[in-house]
Amino acid sequence: MPQGSSAKRERQYQHIKEGARKRGAPKGRAEEIAARTVNKERARAGESKTASRTSIRDPKSAPQRGGLRSHRGAQGPTRDQLYAEAKKRGISGRSSMNKQELTHALGR
Known part of the structure; x- marks a missing residue:
């Protein structure tokens, strides 16, 4: 963690x-993920x-996004x-929509 970071950010890290x-990430990778997330x-x-x-x-923070961009x-x-x-x-009618229609309905 960078010097001068708050106790809250330390706990978050x-x-x-x-x-x-x-989740099985190696120690170095886990530290990198935590540092990048906290810094953002x-x-x-x-x-x-x-x-x-x-x-x-x-528009969304990493926790709000919840892995929407992963993979x-x-x-x-x-x-x-x-x-x-x-x-x-x-969104109504979602059960009958295909992937493309859902994408359009969500405004992506």
Whole structure:
């Protein structure tokens, strides 16, 4: 963690690192994931001196996104992921929609 970070960010770092380790990530990778996540959250909250544009302009924080971008590849999120998001947003007619229609309905 960078010097001068708050106790909250230290706890957040430890929590993310432990979670990654429990999921089987090697120690170094778990530390990297935790550091990147915490640094991005610090940038979004204005706690860091420098920040990338994507850190600041991303509409959803990493915890809110909940892995929506993970394993995206060429296909993007699966139909089931899109359906779950449509259900959460209350989009009607979602059960009969295919992947392309769900993508359009969600405005992606």
